[in-house]
Amino acid sequence: MIVALLVILVTIGSVIFHMWSPWWWSDIASNWVGMDNTIILTFWITGAVFVAIGLFMAYCIWKYKYNKNNKAEYEPENSKLEWFLTIITTIGVIALLAPGLIVWNNFVTVPKGAYEIEVVGQQWLWMYRLPGKDGVLGTTDIKNINDDNPFGLNTNDPHSLDDILIDADDLHILKDQPLKLNLRALDVLHDFYVPQFRAKMDMVPGMITYYWFTPIKTGTFEILCAEYCGTGHYAMLGYVIVDEQEDYDEWLSEQMTFEEILASNGKSDLIKLALNKKND
Amino acid sequence: MAADSYDDVAKNKESIPALEVAPQDLYHAKSFWTKYIFCQDAKVIGIQYALTAAAIGMVGLVSSWLMRMQIAFPGVIPMDAAAYYQLVTMHGMIMVVYLLTALFLGGFGNFLIPLMVGARDMVFPYVNMVSYWVFFLAVLILAASYFVPGGPTGAGWTLYPPQAITSGTPGGDGLGIVLMLVSLAVFVIGFTMGGLNYVITILQARTRGMTLMRLPLTVWGIFTATVLALFAFPALFVAGIMMTLDNMLGTSFFMPAIVEFGERLSYDGGSPILFQHLFWFFGHPEVYIVALPAFGIVSDLISVHARKNIFGYRMMVWAIVVIGALSFIVWAHHMYVAGMNPWFGFFFATTTLIIAVPTAIKVYNWVLTLWRGNIKLTIPMLFSIAFIITFVNGGLTGLFLGNVAVDVPLSDTYFVVAHFHMVMGIAPVLVILGSIYHWFPLITGRFLNEKLGRIHFWVTFIGSYSIYFPMHYLGFMGVTRRYFEVFESDNFTYSITGINQFITVAALITGAAQFLFFYNIIVSSKFGKKAGKNPWKACSLEWQTEDVPPTHGNFGKELPVVYRWAYDYSVPGADEDYITQNTPPNAVANAKAEQT
Amino acid sequence: MSNKKESLIGQLTQKPWEPSQVKIDNLHEGKTFNLHVGKLGLRYIMIVSTIMFCLFIVTYADRMVYDDWIRMPEPFLLWINTLILVFSSIVFIRIQLASKNNNFEKVRRELVLIGVLAVIFLIGQLLVWQNMIEAGYYVSGSPANGYFYLFTTLHGFHLLGGLIYWVMTINKVWKLDNIIVRKAKHTLELCAIYWHFLLAVWIVLFGLMLFS
16 A cells, blocks of 8 residues: 555656756757757656556556455466557657657758858867858868967968957857857867757867757857866856847957957968968 | 377376486586685576675765765865766766676576576586686776776766877876776676577577476576677777777777877877767667666566566567667667767667667556556565666656757756666666565575565665656756766756755665665575575476575476476466466366366 | 477467467477587677677778778788688698598697697787888878787687687597597587688688778
8 A cells, every 4th residue: 555655656746846846947048949849748748658657556556465365367468458559659659759850850951041150179168260251161170270370270271361269258149140050179079068059069079060050049158068078077168148239240340360360479471371372 | 208299298197207318517516616716606606796796886886975975065075076087987887887787697697597497507607607707807907997097087988089098088098098998898708708608508408398488588688688798799899999009009090180288199080989889889789788687587576476477478578679689770879969970860769769669568568467466565576666667767768868859958968867877777776676685585595684675675766766856857957967066057947056965865875775785685694584495486497496595406306397488377277376387287286277 | 399490580479378389388398409509609609709800890991981091011921821721721621521530640630730820820920010010010000000900919819719729629639548529529610610710700801901
């Protein structure tokens, strides 16, 4: 009796905890509400299964308590019942998988015209690069990385010079503009994750990964590294600020391009070299 | 005198004679060393595996307490980030590989397989003995990594490159990672030797009348798990060798061109994702290597203690085999956000959710075994019930993570940690605990103390559920895993300090309760209530030995002959509510199963 | 014994509680395969080993396609070593024929030859390594180098393992007046199969490295 009651308690208790829990996701700040909706659907289906099994078990424990004058039923199998349960389980699984795959299809299909920026991760800080006036990100190579060129930009690539470099500072992005993040890691695996945007993807040295999203709310959001990257993994924090057009433009005008940074460091000869190559 | 046709058997109601082959050449130990240390008796080897796994498991358990203290009460136990990550890594690797795999396959497999199939011992007893000592060596090598400069590796149990072998990770530029990889390679070699024995004994050394479909599900679970190990362990071995070469000889199997702390390293051209593919090709079947024996064992526990045949035995066997086969085509669900080709996401999400179906069938069948049963609420039965609740919970959260789009926000958060602990940490461990209460009378001839056992059960079940159920909600909030300092965000809906402290306290209490269990084992093995032969009135062969505990050779002068499947409980018309597998037909009056 | 030879899948659809099935099952011998356990054990080991080599080969094929793949030269000595392995397999065939005719004196002689050949092979492989290193082909050089050293090492370790079994085999035929014929023949057969397996693995690995 007690056992049955406690089984019911655990089952119903879990449901109550879920409904009452103050620990829940914060409001979504990106377009990926499809992920949240799929989660809610999954909760309904899996929750129903959990409750059904828990209560049924409690009933069996209570009703079929041992009595030495009784015997259990001798039924090695019931093919009809087992096939029926298999089929409804399969239907349940399809009900979860179908919406999930639709959302995934959207996630891997970057919309045309998405604004592309680059996020560079290294132990244990974030850097960002915007494409600048020509709208194209310059190419990079790991061989080029040095103190003057922490992003490893190819100086003979004409698209690199006007790239806006953001180092050791917050990233600003524009509200309601679809954004594709090109992710690059310089040393080990990292992962650029903002819980309120829901999306994430690992950054793998040696390749460029990506994901896209559209921010729908202004605000300041914390960036968490979501792939273990060494002893400073927990300290690899940053901020991304979603701005309206006016604030964004103001912020953008304050940023320096690669050319300007080189000039301010007194490395103008590098620019001359690159410009000469451009004319060749 | 063997019968020539089925008619002869029908006419001739006598029992069928025991198998007329030469008895197995068993090595009869004479000295202390060959009886207890370098023993070839699978039962002794099983206990050796179990004790070694438990010992290193304690190191893993204490590591988890230290980790939880750091998360909830930072500063109480002085530790830096490097030490924390070393604890995280060793806890994970020890628990998954050196405790659970070793205990289920090496411990339970060795003790139960020969007894349950009706054999005198494993088919290669000498190799079996060597396999234990190779495992012991692997544990020693792993333990040695605590004592080298730099300490053990802190790369996370998943050991991903490049971080596992670079200087930003503890043990990465020292011996820590090397000892881990060498230990794993030695472990794989040892378990190939052991697996050889388990598989071939089950296939070829069964006693007369024991068809595959008359085997108890415990054997099916361990058998399938060992076949999985056969195919999966080589992948771990390959990944480990290649990473060792990258680390020690500067090859670039997994290492791309990188600049670390301003310094360009000499690697080039390797692929970190290749390691992940190899690792998870091992890693996913590995979790089924842990789960399948648990499934098999719990089926038998429920059956015996509910006095009812396991419902749907055929489907249960098929489900075990299908789950085992499917486990090889789902691995990249651990890599949805690893940066691999997005089209893989579609494939692996589909296969992962398909594997939910045979798993669900098993759950239905366990519950349907309770339906119209005659349920004794013994401690093994309590643990089985707790298993069902926790496994259903953990399995259902797997449906969240397997659905690729849902995994995107939840991956690398505490939701994943809660999921795998529930489904791999709690559920199989509940089966291990329950099965020790169940088989203790066979191993020692005595019962474990009932009162202590019940306290142990309730604290363990409610305690462990309290640890991991709330943890899922931290994951929903986006609390990331493997953080030395818990990050409390202004954007969170509620503070996570309190819930983390609650989880830690629950963990410490649950951990403390295990000492009750160890005390119970030690004291009861000497002073426990005597159990006699087959105290649970079970049908399977391990309870039908002449001596309890069974001696070398298991079954005395003559091997048993099997006349029925392993689940003849509550057979209508029979006197008792069970008929053992080796009870001949003429010894059962008016039993329905014998009607022609 | 059952008249019908049931396939493994077929066996899993049996209903063990059905009275008709019970009658058939009661006569079952307890074996699934009509093979000696030693042979089955050897097959198990060969399967595990094959899977391991296949995984390495898959990663090799994957890596081959990148720009930084620099081929290694083809050392003549490797061909000699290959011939040694081929010759060993031929010797083993002679051994198996001799054992069939119960000519254990010949078996013993040829087994010693096998041991000698194996040692020569291993020394030969080490010599190839030495030549490679002197010529500047270090293991960390190009991925092709890395795989070469890796493949030869793994194959070599398998051969060393085989030599342990070789010791047990030769032990069974050493005292010519005290040979348990059934056991000796059985061990000889397993040793021979394993040696042929090692030759096959080597041909695949060597061939792969030659043609890439």
